[in-house]
Amino acid sequence: MTDPIRTLVLDDDFRVGQLHRSIVDERPGYLALEPVRTIAEARAAVRDLAPELLLADVYLPDGDGIALVREAGIDAIHISAADDPATVRRALRSGAHAYLIKPFERRALVGALDRYARYRNLLAGSRPLQQKDLDRALGILHGSAEQVSTSRSATEQLVLAALGDDEASAAEIGERVGISRATAQRHLAALAERDAVEVRLRYGATGRPEHRYTRTA
Template sequence: MTGIRVLIVDDDFRVSGIHRDLVDARPGFTALPPVRDAASARIAIRDLRPDLLLLDVYLPDGDGIEIGREAGIDRFVLSAADDVPTVRRALASGALHYLVKPFDPRALQDRLDRYLRYRNLLASGSVTQETIDRAVGVLHGGAAPAPARAGTQQLLLDALAEGEASSVELAARAGVSRATAQRHLAELAARGAVEVSLQYGTAGRPEHRYRVV
């Protein structure tokens, strides 16, 4: 048995069978035999050591959210419960995703695929902040900050710590081209991170001067 081992906990055997087939169809995943109650889930978690749980909330003898919290294993909550307190409780307990039943099978497939990429990004013994940001962005379907852009803008902000300057002066301080400096300074100004003023000379266009807000 290879791949990410997934335990499905759902008291409806038809639903758990559908989810099992969806998991087995995704490359990199293996579905363990589904279980239908909290007691069986605890035994399966102890004996089979799954990597990921797919948990219903309402079980005949317990609460799926609590099962996940106890286990401390990565988990998605798949439930017909759509009330805000339940959703918030699941997410606060550590659930990575919450899908309201019934849902399009592609919704689960998409989250499984993103979870696999997330796991792959965090597979090594130590990671950089860039890797963490990328992994979180991948998991939740958002775009992580572009490292090169963020790095360049930080260089310019550090250069501005020396005092107000033009784009030419800042480019020289930061070691980037004038065009690159102007592009990133425009973004920083749009975000309100820097202020721009005009300095008029005796001839020609006024010069843009930048300073940290």
Template sequence: MTHPIRTLIIDDDFRVAGIHREIIDAQPGFVALEPALTVADALATIEAEQPDLLLVDVHLPHGDGIELVRACNIDAFIITAAGDGPTVRRALRAGALSVLIKPFERRVLAERLNRYSRYANLLAGSTDLEQEAIDRALAILNGTDAPLTLSRSATEKLVLDELRAGESSATEVAERLGISRATAQRHLAALATRMKVGVRLQYGLTGRPEHRYALLR
């Protein structure tokens, strides 16, 4: 995604909502909307603000968070103290991408948000995706991405797609695709050799210059 991931917290405990809002705002590439404390507030905010991601408690005043997720067709995490099997299965059947059981450490939500950002970047755009890219995105979302690798052609296609949004460094491409910097650098260098991308040096006040890559028109 080229724009911040607009995230709406839906939780009737304003203290918990405030803590989660702080975690979201601390994550690069995310912005937290004003939390909604009821289903009615959530529906009004969703209509007005069109969020990209919902963080939803199950038990809400005058409604059910899981049914809200089912009805909204928006990426969502269920965040709840109800960790029983039927509730978790119902949340997943409703379309929740993740279920977090309260209470949890701040780093747990931060890590899930980071995974979601990488997952969303891989699936962004309207171009057809190869099976390896879909498998990679799902593995990243579920935290099982280490053993999976993409073929050279699939990775290069993802790198080229990333550069359509604008000039980037190898580090930026790596972070958005969920690959190592060395892998991103290798593919960018190969694409530059084949004249698919251009490269320039950007000099800072100190240190070595940074290589910046852009698609050749």
């Protein structure tokens, strides 16, 4: 069984930290740690709790969240009201996988977390990567992989109809529609990017977690 992604929220506003923690806790494949409010608390949590993903504000009472991410050497998403290009560039240069500008809609963080989980899944294991694997993982991480027109294609309509009110995998949808698993997965991924379907990870006894899809209510 694949372990959940241990995630630490760093925000000096207690209410905001708890809100972001609750969003993390709701996402399949994640384990939300108790939020911290200062750089010092974050350093201690990184040392003692070994988070794998840090959701970090930029300006904290006792220091700089971007410098912390660079120092800690773990994956990070910055969440900050800082909207100047220089700060954003510095955050991305220092290793952040994404940058969300406050205020934002809840689905923005949900989307970033879901993309990160899929990115992690694609780069899991020890087998050598082909360039196409890496390109796909990075495309998913940045929300640019397998984009299609916002108008639903005939195949997408068939995929949605086959999904109905059930939860299904790409392989199951492919069988129902009469297309390959890869084609079904491509269309489902495009639909997920547009919030037409939701994705969750189902963990089995062995192997990688399976992506399961449902229509968005």
